[in-house]
Amino acid sequence: MKLKSLAAATAALTLLLAGCSSGDSAAPPPAPQVTVATPLVQQVVDWDDYVGRFEAIQRVEVKPRVTGYLQRVHFRDGQYVEAGQTLFTVDxxxxxxxxxxxxxxxxxxxxxxxxxxxxxxxxxxxxxxxxxxxxxxxxxxxxxxxxxxxxxxxxxxxxxxxxxxxxTSVQAPISGRVSERLVDVGNSVTADQTVLTTIVSTNPIHFAFEGSEALLLKYQRQNSGAARGKPVRIRLQDESTYAHAGTLDFVDTSIDTGAGTVRARAVVQNPDGFLKPGMFGHLRLAGTEPYRAMLLPDTAIVTDAARKLVYVVDKEGSVVPKPVELGPTLGDLRVIRSGIEASERVIIGGIQRAMPGQKVTAKAGQIKPATIQEGNAVEPANAPPASIATPAAAAR
The missing domain is CATH 1.10.287 (Helix Hairpins)
Known part of the structure; x- marks a missing residue:
C-alpha cells in the first residue's frame, strides 16, 4: 500500500511539473499591426483669417448749390445712377x-x-x-x-x-447707388446745407478689417511690403466657400495703441452690385508665398501635455515618438513645419495600438491629397497663426 501511494504521488508531481514547463514555453503575443506612410509633400499657400465689413469706395452727400424750392425729383429710391445724371430740379x-x-x-x-x-x-x-x-x-x-x-x-x-x-439742376457727382430722397417736392432747400440724398459707389468695393500687430510684423519680416497687393478671398455669412476674390490695397501707417491692431483694406470687384456697404464677411489673406510642405492626417498627431507628437517606425520595427511643430490645416491634413524627415515612416493607422519602444508590424499605406472646401475647414483652438492652407494652384 505504501508503494502504491508513493507511486501515485510521484505521478501527480510529474504531471504538475509538466504543466508548469508547458506554461513557461508558451509563445509571446504577436506584434500589433499598424499602417505607415511617408509624409505627403505638396506645394501649399498659407492663409490668415480676418473678419470685417464692406465699405463703399466713394460716398457723397448730395446738396443743392442754390437756395430755392424743390420742384422735381428725377430718380427712384435705390436706383443706380450715372455721374452727371439729373437727380433734382430746384425752381x-x-x-x-x-x-x-x-x-x-x-x-x-x-x-x-x-x-x-x-x-x-x-x-x-x-x-x-x-x-x-x-x-x-x-x-x-x-x-x-x-x-x-x-x-x-x-x-x-x-x-x-x-x-x-x-x-438749379442737381446732378449726380459720381456713379453709384442712390439712397432714398430726404426732401420732398415743394420744400425749400438751402445752398450747401440741405442734404437731399446720398450716393455710394458700388464697383469696385472695399473690404475693411483689422489685423494684429504680430501678423503685420510677420508680413514685414517676409519683405512683403506689409502684404499690399496680395490676393484675398472673402465669403459672406451665409456662404460656405470663399467665392469673392480681391487684392489688398491699403495698410494703415500706424497701429491702434489701445487695441494693438492695424487697419487694412482690400479692393473687390463688384460688377453686379451684389456686395453692399456694411455687409459682414470673413477674409483670408495669403500669408506666404507657395512653399513645399509635408502633410500628415490630423489623426496621426498625438498630444502629450503641451507637446505634439507623431509615431515613427524605425528600421528595427520599433515605435519612436517624435515631437513636431504644426502648421495650418489643408482639408483633413495638417502641415508639419519641423520634427520629421520626408523619408520617415509615420504611423497613420492603428496608432492606438502603438506604444513608444514597442515592436510593431508595419503595413504600407498612402496619404491621399486633401479635397479642399475652404468654407468648411475647422481649426482647433490651439491653431498656429496661419489658420488654413491651400494647394498652391488654388491660390492663383
Missing part, C-alpha cells in the same frame, strides 16, 4: 430773372464803352488840330478804361448767374 425762375438782369447790365456796359471809345476818338482828332486839350484826351482815355472794366464785370456777373441757373 429756376428767380435765377433766370437774375441772369436776364445781368445780361441787361452787360449790354448797358458795352454801350457805355462804345460811347467812351467814340468820345476818345473825337478828342484825339481835335487834339491833333489843337482844338482839344491834353487833359480832355486823358479824361476820355480814363473813361474807356472804366468802360472796359465795367464790361468785364458785367460779363463775370452773367457767367455767375449762368452757373446759378445751371445749379
Amino acid at each position: 429756376a425762375r428767380p435765377a433766370r430773372a437774375q441772369l436776364d438782369q445781368a445780361r441787361a447790365q452787360l449790354a448797358r456796359a458795352e454801350a457805355s464803352l462804345a460811347n467812351a471809345r467814340t468820345e476818345l476818338a473825337r478828342s484825339q482828332t481835335l487834339a491833333a488840330s489843337q482844338a482839344a486839350s491834353k487833359e480832355e484826351v486823358e479824361a476820355r482815355q480814363a473813361a474807356v478804361r472804366t468802360g472796359v472794366a465795367d464790361v468785364n464785370a458785367a460779363r463775370a456777373a452773367v457767367r455767375a448767374n449762368q452757373l446759378t441757373v445751371g445749379f
Whole structure:
C-alpha cells in the first residue's frame, strides 16, 4: 500500500511539473499591426483669417448749390445712377430773372464803352488840330478804361448767374447707388446745407478689417511690403466657400495703441452690385508665398501635455515618438513645419495600438491629397497663426 501511494504521488508531481514547463514555453503575443506612410509633400499657400465689413469706395452727400424750392425729383429710391445724371430740379425762375438782369447790365456796359471809345476818338482828332486839350484826351482815355472794366464785370456777373441757373439742376457727382430722397417736392432747400440724398459707389468695393500687430510684423519680416497687393478671398455669412476674390490695397501707417491692431483694406470687384456697404464677411489673406510642405492626417498627431507628437517606425520595427511643430490645416491634413524627415515612416493607422519602444508590424499605406472646401475647414483652438492652407494652384 505504501508503494502504491508513493507511486501515485510521484505521478501527480510529474504531471504538475509538466504543466508548469508547458506554461513557461508558451509563445509571446504577436506584434500589433499598424499602417505607415511617408509624409505627403505638396506645394501649399498659407492663409490668415480676418473678419470685417464692406465699405463703399466713394460716398457723397448730395446738396443743392442754390437756395430755392424743390420742384422735381428725377430718380427712384435705390436706383443706380450715372455721374452727371439729373437727380433734382430746384425752381429756376428767380435765377433766370437774375441772369436776364445781368445780361441787361452787360449790354448797358458795352454801350457805355462804345460811347467812351467814340468820345476818345473825337478828342484825339481835335487834339491833333489843337482844338482839344491834353487833359480832355486823358479824361476820355480814363473813361474807356472804366468802360472796359465795367464790361468785364458785367460779363463775370452773367457767367455767375449762368452757373446759378445751371445749379438749379442737381446732378449726380459720381456713379453709384442712390439712397432714398430726404426732401420732398415743394420744400425749400438751402445752398450747401440741405442734404437731399446720398450716393455710394458700388464697383469696385472695399473690404475693411483689422489685423494684429504680430501678423503685420510677420508680413514685414517676409519683405512683403506689409502684404499690399496680395490676393484675398472673402465669403459672406451665409456662404460656405470663399467665392469673392480681391487684392489688398491699403495698410494703415500706424497701429491702434489701445487695441494693438492695424487697419487694412482690400479692393473687390463688384460688377453686379451684389456686395453692399456694411455687409459682414470673413477674409483670408495669403500669408506666404507657395512653399513645399509635408502633410500628415490630423489623426496621426498625438498630444502629450503641451507637446505634439507623431509615431515613427524605425528600421528595427520599433515605435519612436517624435515631437513636431504644426502648421495650418489643408482639408483633413495638417502641415508639419519641423520634427520629421520626408523619408520617415509615420504611423497613420492603428496608432492606438502603438506604444513608444514597442515592436510593431508595419503595413504600407498612402496619404491621399486633401479635397479642399475652404468654407468648411475647422481649426482647433490651439491653431498656429496661419489658420488654413491651400494647394498652391488654388491660390492663383
